[in-house]
Amino acid sequence: MLINSSYKSRILRGDKVATIRYGEYEAKPGSEVYLVITPSDTAVAKVRITRVEKKKVRELTTEDAKLDGFSDVKELLRELNRIYGELYGDDEVTIIGFEVIKRFEDGIPLKWLKGMNYREPVEIARLYLENREKVNLSREADFVLRRIYNEGLGKAVRTFGPKRVQETLLKAYHALYAAGVI
Incomplete structure (x- = not known):
């Protein structure tokens, strides 16, 4: 809305x-x-x-x-x-x-939500962390997703930049989808 x-x-x-x-x-x-x-x-x-x-x-x-x-x-x-x-x-x-x-303290860009089929970034990070053995992502991606999960989207964006965070979230979403997690 x-x-x-x-x-x-x-x-x-x-x-x-x-x-x-x-x-x-x-x-x-x-x-x-x-x-x-x-x-x-x-x-x-x-x-x-x-x-x-x-x-x-x-x-x-x-x-x-x-x-x-x-x-x-x-x-x-x-x-x-x-x-x-x-x-x-x-x-x-x-x-x-x-x-x-x-409430989303940091806000979530609508295009990010659409790209992840309306899954929230923290949910993607949590699912990744719970299913790391099924999903093969880089150490860097692991680090970004841990930051999102532990400290929030805003902190991750301030640390890594919006483009890197968005790309990591999309990779994680697609890997979780391919692994049958979502």
């Missing part, structure tokens, strides 16, 4: 637990999705969809606005109009409620 970076801190603090989207938005309660901030396309959390409700713009309430992190409907409508252009009373919106179930 894409969210503008200006909402990141409100979401991670729990002040914003819903997003209101223009038109029909496909989401199912109970499903888990990555919360990706734009324009950096970085996953900052995994969220569980708690509710999906369709309404006309004129039916939006103060409660809807507060769940979306706004003080009242007027403030909410100003923001929706800024994002989508002028909305009218009969226009449909979808209210998507969510709860943060996992």
Whole structure:
């Protein structure tokens, strides 16, 4: 689920637990999705969809606005109009409620998640360490994956650089896949 970076801190603090989207938005309660901030396309959390409700713009309430992190409907409508252009009373919106179930302190680039079939870097590192005898990677790759597992993705990226970390994660993912681990 894409969210503008200006909402990141409100979401991670729990002040914003819903997003209101223009038109029909496909989401199912109970499903888990990555919360990706734009324009950096970085996953900052995994969220569980708690509710999906369709309404006309004129039916939006103060409660809807507060769940979306706004003080009242007027403030909410100003923001929706800024994002989508002028909305009218009969226009449909979808209210998507969510709860943060996992925060990613360092953020995970969306293209990395896609490249690993939406497996998180720490999970890839853990699976590699648990299955090293089945997977033949270099000492260097072993070192990078240990750093990711023990100290986090951000520390590994600061130490080895993003390109090297991404390449190592992809190698590990493909080796684990080829070995039948994932």
